Amino acid sequence: MMDETFINSYRSPQLSKNWLLNLNPLNKINIYIALGLITLFFQHWQVNVVITLVFILLAVAAGRFKSFISPFLKLGLVIGPFFFIVRAIFWPGENMIFNYGIINITQEGIDLGIQYATIMLVVCGILVLCTVTIKAEDLTYSLEKIGVPHNISFMILSSLQLIIDLKDKTNVIMDSQRSRGIETEGNVFVRIKAFVPVLSPLFLGAISGAEEKTIAMDARAFSSANPNTHLRFLRPTPALEKILVILVDILILGLIILGVVL
Template sequence: MDYQFVDSFRKPQVQHNWFLDLNPLSKLNIIIILAIIPILSHSWQVSVAVITFYFVLAVASNRLKQFSKVYVRLALLIGSLLFIMRAMFIPGEDTLMKIGFITITQEGVDHGARFASLVVAICGALVFYSVATQARDLMLALEKKGVPHTATYVILSSLQSIIDLGRMSKIIMESQKARGIETEGKAMNRIKAFFPILGPLFLGAISNSEEKAIAMDARAFYAPEKNTHLRELRPVPMSEKLILVIVNLAFIAFIVWRVIG
């Protein structure tokens, strides 16, 4: 038996990174503030600054590759689409370009830049938190705060089910390809190959749900006793509490400044 591996579960799990080792609720507090700042500022420059700060945090937490892989594509897709739609259909007095019945105005471009950067900044908060925090750690932190373990399990199970369905769909597609069914190429071929996987996918999801229910009963999930956990979070140090106090006070000062301004 690997006693060193067993002993590793008797102490809090850490990743030896200052941001990743923050309590999940502490990280959530910081990320929510970063998402709210662009909403209150009404400025695309502030939104861009917040987006840049996400990348700085990603570098500092060694999550740049995972963050940029998802966020850059999402930002380009959503940001460009929202900017074009707003720039084309928001009326204004200063006309920049006219293409048929579409009139692009300076007001539309400004509004499109503000709105697109705002949405992209909010999406960045969600993406960065998802790559910097494990869902099971967040659910454990919520459970420590008094959230029922049944509620945390439902949320965690739902998130895990999405991942499992994506992984299962890839396996089924690879199986279809091994049988000689064309799954790539034209859009019509992909559509034809997609519908046959729905049956095995749903049957597999139902089977997994039954297995989870049996496993929960075997582990006395609904027993009226206090639950034990294989994974433990580290105690929140005083330095982390002090950082949160400073961040929240600075955010309150920013709100007061915006209201007075």
């Protein structure tokens, strides 16, 4: 049975019911980064926390809260405290709070730690938000639309797929090496020796596969000099969206100027 609805879906732009998800991927990145830049000019940890909250709200607005919050917390709860702790206990400062051996807690260290930990929350927010609100193929489509060659698209998308494929193969090879009696446990030298036999077949197999893939893709007119077309496409950016993005940028620029002046 041919699924006509599915085939027809390629006749209109890829759209979801959510206004935020429907923004052009490059515009999304523009907004996220512009928000993130605010942190650099204010230097108040409270500002960083507010921006982090804005990212969480954006995830809610995109209907992606569930997929956002778990990786965000996993990253944020590791990176944030790490950035705080190393600064809090090691940073040399004048106002000593506690000192024992190499541990040297100062007010300056704590302030610096809070500042950096919250900046990193913002960075994690930007990255996780990008991954949950932008599809890789939509990103490469919009990059191609602004003139990035489709070879670059291929490299990006292919890298993402190959990471998945090679990770799967790694697990298979690790298991088979173990069952062939190659030690993957034991002391450090034993384990170092196990590294190459696992990676090498994977890597060499992929390289010879690359030659075949070159031939296969050549047969699919990969090196064609004609400008390529797109079966799957996004809507042209609506005027309202362009205005919105420019307004956001101007507003943030204004905030930054305000912050610098103050």
